[in-house]
Amino acid sequence: MNDISTWDIVRNLLDGALWTIGLSLTAFVLGGIAGLALLFARIAKNPIPRRLAQGYIEVFQGTPLLMQLFMIFFGSSLLGLEISPWIAAALGLTLFTSAYLGEIWRGCVESVPKGQWEASASLALTHFEQMRHVILPQALRIAIAPTVGFSVQVVKGTAVTSIIGFVELTKTGSMLANATFQPFMVFGCVALGYFALCYPLSAYSRYLERNIHGSRAH
Amino acid sequence: MALVRINGLHKHFGSNHVLKGIDLDIEEGQVIALIGRSGSGKSTLLRTINGLETFEQGEIEVDGEHLHPRDTDLRALRQKVGMIFQQFNLFPHLSVGRNVMLATQVVKKIGEKEAEDIARTMLLKVGLLEKFDAYPDQLSGGQQQRVAIARALAMQPRVLLCDEITSALDPELVNEVLAVVKTLAAEGMTLIMVTHEMRFAREVGDKLVFMHHGRIHESGDPQQLFANPQTPELANFIGSIN
Numbered sequence: 195m196n197d198i199s200t201w202d203i204v205r206n207l208l209d210g211a212l213w214t215i216g217l218s219l220t221a222f223v224l225g226g227i228a229g230l231a232l233l234f235a236r237i238a239k240n241p242i243p244r245r246l247a248q249g250y251i252e253v254f255q256g257t258p259l260l261m262q263l264f265m266i267f268f269g270s271s272l273l274g275l276e277i278s279p280w281i282a283a284a285l286g287l288t289l290f291t292s293a294y295l296g297e298i299w300r301g302c303v304e305s306v307p308k309g310q311w312e313a314s315a316s317l318a319l320t321h322f323e324q325m326r327h328v329i330l331p332q333a334l335r336i337a338i339a340p341t342v343g344f345s346v347q348v349v350k351g352t353a354v355t356s357i358i359g360f361v362e363l364t365k366t367g368s369m370l371a372n373a374t375f376q377p378f379m380v381f382g383c384v385a386l387g388y389f390a391l392c393y394p395l396s397a398y399s400r401y402l403e404r405n406i407h408g409s410r411a412h
Numbered sequence: 413m414a415l416v417r418i419n420g421l422h423k424h425f426g427s428n429h430v431l432k433g434i435d436l437d438i439e440e441g442q443v444i445a446l447i448g449r450s451g452s453g454k455s456t457l458l459r460t461i462n463g464l465e466t467f468e469q470g471e472i473e474v475d476g477e478h479l480h481p482r483d484t485d486l487r488a489l490r491q492k493v494g495m496i497f498q499q500f501n502l503f504p505h506l507s508v509g510r511n512v513m514l515a516t517q518v519v520k521k522i523g524e525k526e527a528e529d530i531a532r533t534m535l536l537k538v539g540l541l542e543k544f545d546a547y548p549d550q551l552s553g554g555q556q557q558r559v560a561i562a563r564a565l566a567m568q569p570r571v572l573l574c575d576e577i578t579s580a581l582d583p584e585l586v587n588e589v590l591a592v593v594k595t596l597a598a599e600g601m602t603l604i605m606v607t608h609e610m611r612f613a614r615e616v617g618d619k620l621v622f623m624h625h626g627r628i629h630e631s632g633d634p635q636q637l638f639a640n641p642q643t644p645e646l647a648n649f650i651g652s653i654n
Contacts, residue, residue, distance in 0.1 A: 313501035313560075316462050317515035317567060318490035327518060331505045 198374050203383065210366030211387050217352045217362060218391075220284050222345055225291025232296030237303060239321070247296065254293035260354050262286050267358045283355035283362075291348055298344060302337040303329055343399040346392045353388070363387050415440040415602055416461065416571055421470035423456060430456050431467065432626040438571075438619075441600040445613035445634060448623035449649065454606045457623065458573050461604065462486070462493040475570045491519065494564030495573040498580050500556040502548040502563070508535065509544040512563045520567070534562035538592050554585030558592055565596075572596065574605040610653060614638050622646045 235247035254262065266289075267282040277285075306329050314328040356365035367384035371377035414437035423431040430453045438444055446454040459465040461472060463479060463486040472479040477489040503511050512531035516522045522530070535541045538558035548556055557577055564572060574593065578586045590612050597603055597616050607613055613620060613634055620634040622645075630637065630646045641647040 307501075309497060309499050309501035310503065312464055313495075313497060313503070314515075315464065315486075316490060316493070316495035316573075317563070318487050318519045319515060320487065323518050327514060328503055332503075335505070 198370075203370055203374065203380060206366055206370060207363065207380075207383055207387060210361065210363040211391070213360070213362040213366075214349065214352050214364075214387075215391070217280075217283055217287065217355065217360070218345070218349045221287035221291045221352070222348050224284070224288040225348070226295055228288060228292035229295030229299060232292055233299045233303065234325075236296060236300045251293045251297050254290055255297070259286070259290050259351055260357060262290060263355060263358050279355070279358050279360035282358055283352070283360040287348065287351055287355065290351065291344075294344055294347070295341065298340050299333065299337055302333040302340070305336055306332045339399050339403040342395055342402060346395050346399075349391050349395070350388065414438055415442075415475055416604070417471075417473040418457075418461070419471045419473075421457070421460065421467055421472065423453075423460065423465065423467040430626050431460070434470070434628060436621065436628065436631075438602065438604065440570075440602055442618045443597045443603045443616055444605065444619050444621055445617035446604065446606045446621050446623060447608075447610070447613060447649070448629075452623040453626040454621075454623045455575055458575055458604060458606050461571070461573055462490050462495055464495075487519075491567060492570045493573060494567055494569035494571070496557070496560050496564055496575065496577045498576040500548075500553070500560045500580070502556055502559055504548050506547075507544070508540065508546050508548065508551070508559050511548070511559060512566045515563070516566050530566050531562070534566045535559070537565065537595075538562045539588075552585060553581045554588045557581065557589045561589075561592055561596075571602045571604060574603060574607070576606050576608065578607070578609060608653070610638070610650075622649065624649075 232247045232251065235243035236251075238244050263282060263286040266286045267277070267279070270277045270282065310328055310332065311324060314324040319327065352362055353364040356362060356368065359365070361369075363384055367380050371380040374380060416436075416438035418434055418436040421431050421434040422429070434453075434457055436444075446458060448454045456465055460467050461474065463483065466482060468481050470481070474489060475492050477492060479486070479489055502508075503514065506514065509528065509531050512534055513524075513527040516527045516530055517524070532541060532544065535544060538561055540555060540558055540562065543551060543555065543559070548559070551559065560577075561572075577593075578589050581589065586609070590609065593603065593605075593612075594616055605613070605617075617634040619631060620637045621631040622629050622637070622643075624630075624645050630641065630643050637646065638650060641650060
């Protein structure tokens with residue numbers, strides 16, 4: 195049993211960490227795109243897309259991420275679709291991320307004063323042009339800090355995908371713990387790995403939050 | 413033929429009947445001062461003219477563009493109607509020049525160079541050409557409001573709506589804005605102003621419209637109405653502000 199060296203453990207954990215990073219980036223980018231679509235649906239004038247988006251957001255914010263992954267992973271095989279843990283994990287986290295980002299961004303758009311909508315409307319801009327040239331540039335500044343802050347939640351959320359068998363940092367850790375009988379040491383390293391990923395993000399988010407009011411956008 | 417025609421306009425906010433049948437014709441080049449107590453419907457009336465408020469009944473026509481209840485395509489109308497707000501509402505992320513250029517480029521599809529020329533002309537008109545590259549938060553309230561006027565003028569509107577445009581200003585900044593408005597009036601711009609500046613209304617206004625409980629209670633020549641109000645409500649109102 196002692197043929198697994200500390201270096202082997204670290205090397206395998208680094209491998210797992212790469213999958214964690216890959217999954218986080220995938221979920222964040224795809225979730226961001228879907229979140230943008232949700233944002234537009236949430237602030238549409240037509241009540242139908244607005245309600246649909248609201249329902250979607252409530253479902254994904256109101257259930258645990260683990261249950262969402264179970265539904266996707268086991269539900270798809272029930273429908274006769276064989277999907278890999280990677281696809282299930284990426285899909286699940288993307289949907290989860292989109293629901294939160296959509297809602298965070300809606301809050302940012304709504305915090306732009308009503309006068310900005312009225313002034314741009316009275317200059318004959320269309321709804322889309324108002325968003326593009328007046329509202330989103332201002333909302334974006336407000337959104338940067340909470341968006342980066344939420345990315346920490348995505349990174350930590352990837353740990354849950356180990357339960358459906360996706361081999362990322364946590365899953366690698368539990369396999370190593372079983373093989374070495376040194377769970378404290380292994381999971382200590384796993385925790386350090388997450389901290390190394392998340393701390394720079396949350397520190398950056400704090401930095402942005404502090405500076406966003408101090409400096410102008412230009 | 414009137415430039416702006418308002419016929420039988422009715423509007424509710426929930427169960428509150430705020431406009432109870434407004435009829436008003438405005439000729440080209442006229443300066444209309446809309447006065448009345450808060451809640452009399454004057455700001456609401458102004459905001460219906462460019463579609464910022466909807467209405468349930470009646471019709472508005474501006475220079476041949478018709479606006480009916482629940483119209484949603486307001487682009488043509490809004491190109492003919494400029495608006496200036498109490499809170500200026502400049503776009504804080506854009507420079508003064510870009511504020512003035514934005515709609516000419518986006519809505520009228522005018523090229524960068526020509527849009528810049530228009531912006532410079534309009535800023536010169538309001539006496540702020542040297543602020544072209546400044547940002548709104550570097551300007552005083554009076555300067556911001558003058559930029560807002562230049563921004564509206566750049567679209568070459570037929571009518572300019574002014575919604576209490578000096579109410580948010582410190583007293584010493586009011587005159588620089590009113591001076592710009594006076595110049596516009598002298599150049600023949602059609603202006604509809606909701607205002608509390610009674611002296612200005614009397615001096616520059618061609619027609620005074622007194623609103624009371626959602627109706628036009630009295631209207632006519634400002635000098636005459638101020639000197640000789642025909643209804644006790646207007647007399648009361650004039651008395652309460654002097």
